Amino acid sequence: MTDAAPVASGALFERALIEEAAKKSALVWVRGPQGPARALWHVWHDGAVCLVGDGPGEQPLDGLGLADGASATVSVRSKDKGGRLVVFPARVTVLEPGTEAWTATAEELRGKRLNAPDFGAVLERWAARCRVLRLVPEGAALQRPGAMPDAATAAVPPPTPATTRRPAPAALPRLLLRRRR
Template sequence: MTETVAPELLTEALIEEAAKKSGLVWVRGATGPARALWHVWHEGAVVLVGDGPGEQPLTGLGLTDGALATVTVRSKDKGGRLVGWTARVTELPPGEEAWQAAVAELKGKRLNAPDAETMTERWERECRVLRLVASGGYAAPGAVTEFGDSSQAARPLPTPAITRRPMPAALPRLLGRRRRRG
């Protein structure tokens, strides 16, 4: 006798596995463009920290308590969209048990924090911790849903952090010397 597994359970398993393995998720809130955010998978949800000094910006996305957001995870192998889903946003109140458990997971994954010893206190004072729980609207690769069937590629947001400057006048001569020597 063969057992059949409900498609919803397979989708939930795909979401969990993809989110656990990915370092970034793309989140589109009620406003603004989708943004790549680092996260952890904790107790059945994507958990984010941000909006404080030195942390990822969450402002401008419309990620308020009770709002809906679209979460997309890319494949680590191919880089394409692996799965997307609609999530309900919950802001965890600082200091509560759920907040402490989420922050403990986040702290273990936070790379290059300048204040690793006091990071959780700073998060409690200055940051927001959000929990994004899947609430339906799933899209697997190739599915045509509200997520669309396009690549969802977009132009990068304007930023003052640029690297394009005129090439130094001496650079072609310096590079030319290396070739002749070799």
């Protein structure tokens, strides 16, 4: 009995940590079976991280491989410090428009959608052109307070054609100081 109590207590703590962190954070980083992790806005609804995307004017979910039944890894930051707080595995469920689950989730997402150009018709647009996903936590947290990796986990920036500016001209500091006088 003494061995089972700490395990159950630890699982309950992790579940509560995941739920509270996801409720308070505006963004989560989702890594699907394909591609690098991507920051996505979400809502916590009915025990899962819920997302909408892949449509015009919405966040892109393509390239992550988030299909029905796929697994994903979700990283949630701390609202206070901004650092990674918990990382957990999740099972992806794609909700079908017109179902009770889709309607309830879409209503929750609509309430948190900032700057929607068509707030009144956003549900119809999502039903016609977007995907609504639920990422349900599955299994133990991969990282949590007290169980973080020692090595750095920073991602390599993706390749881009953008370049940095050239060095500032040598005379620029003198010109700037002259203006102050």
